[in-house]
Amino acid sequence: MTRFCDILFSFIGLLCLSPLFLVLAIWIKIDSSGPVFYKQSRVGRDNKDFMLYKFRSMRIGADKYGLITVGGRDPRVTRSGYFIRKYKLDELPQLINVLKGDMSLVGPRPEVRKYVDMYTEEQRKVLSVRPGITDYASIKYVDENVLLENSADPEKTYIENVMPDKLQYNMLYIEHATLSEYFKIIFLTIGKVLRH
Numbered sequence: 001m002t003r004f005c006d007i008l009f010s011f012i013g014l015l016c017l018s019p020l021f022l023v024l025a026i027w028i029k030i031d032s033s034g035p036v037f038y039k040q041s042r043v044g045r046d047n048k049d050f051m052l053y054k055f056r057s058m059r060i061g062a063d064k065y066g067l068i069t070v071g072g073r074d075p076r077v078t079r080s081g082y083f084i085r086k087y088k089l090d091e092l093p094q095l096i097n098v099l100k101g102d103m104s105l106v107g108p109r110p111e112v113r114k115y116v117d118m119y120t121e122e123q124r125k126v127l128s129v130r131p132g133i134t135d136y137a138s139i140k141y142v143d144e145n146v147l148l149e150n151s152a153d154p155e156k157t158y159i160e161n162v163m164p165d166k167l168q169y170n171m172l173y174i175e176h177a178t179l180s181e182y183f184k185i186i187f188l189t190i191g192k193v194l195r196h
Contacts, residue, residue, distance in 0.1 A: 001179055006105055010098035017092060024055055024080075024089060031080040034060040037093055042110035045130045050102040052110060053093035057081030074145075085145070088193055094133050106185045107132025108170035115163060126170045129177065134189040137169035142192055 014021075025036040038056040041049050058076045077085065084090045097103040103110065110131035119126075141147070144162065151157040173181065 002104065002106075002177075002182055003101075005179075005182065006098050009105060010095040013092075013095045014099065017095075020089075021092070024084060024092075027080045028056055028078075028084075032056075032059060032078045038090075041113065042131070043113055043116040043127065044102055044110055045127065047116075047124075047127045049113065050097070050110075052102070053096050055084055055090040055093055057085050057090045074149075091133060098133065102130070104130040104132045106135055106173070106182045108135055108173070109133075109138055109166070111163075115159070118159065118163075119167070123164075123167045125174065126167060129174055135170060135173050135185060137166035139185070139188055139192050140169060141166060 028036050034056060036056060038054045038058070039051045040054070042052040044050045057078060058081055059078060081090070094103060098105055107130050108126040116124075116127070141162065147162070148154040148157060173185065
């Protein structure tokens with residue numbers, strides 16, 4: 001039933017948001033050189049890699065200088081990128097990933113291989129389900145970039161503090177992955193983004 005909801009809502013979302021996609025695409029192209037979409041390999045269900053889509057919010061080649069983004073001080077982020085990241089608009093193309101079956105609307109956020117390789121055996125349980133656009137960890141860490149900006153060593157803070165805590169929240173959903181929980185997280189996310 002969850003997969004049916006994913007297909008239905010992602011299709012409706014892509015259809016309804018297509019005018020916004022067009023506006024954002026034009027703004028991104030005008031603002032900086034490079035493609036509209038950013039594609040990055042992430043680890044999905046059953047430890048398999050897939051290409052995750054986002055609206056590009058950083059300059060070309062920015063990920064060569066690190067995978068962690070550190071809020072307002074990160075010079076790699078474009079002018080349009082600051083706006084679309086603040087309101088989570090860069091995540092919208094992941095509706096394509098949901099429609100394809102790489103992701104679900106609700107589930108653990110997919111990580112890059114570098115960090116997945118650091119998981120313990122217990123933490124690898126998050127790879128037993130489709131990754132998602134949102135979950136309890138996404139709601140709690142809506143200001144993750146700001147938190148990392150205030151750290152003397154953002155990557156160390158992410159690996160030692162943020163990542164383990166997020167994985168605990170991931171497990172909370174996996175252990176109670178019901179349809180009611182699915183809708184609860186969607187509504188909590190919408191509320192959090194609107195208040196944010």
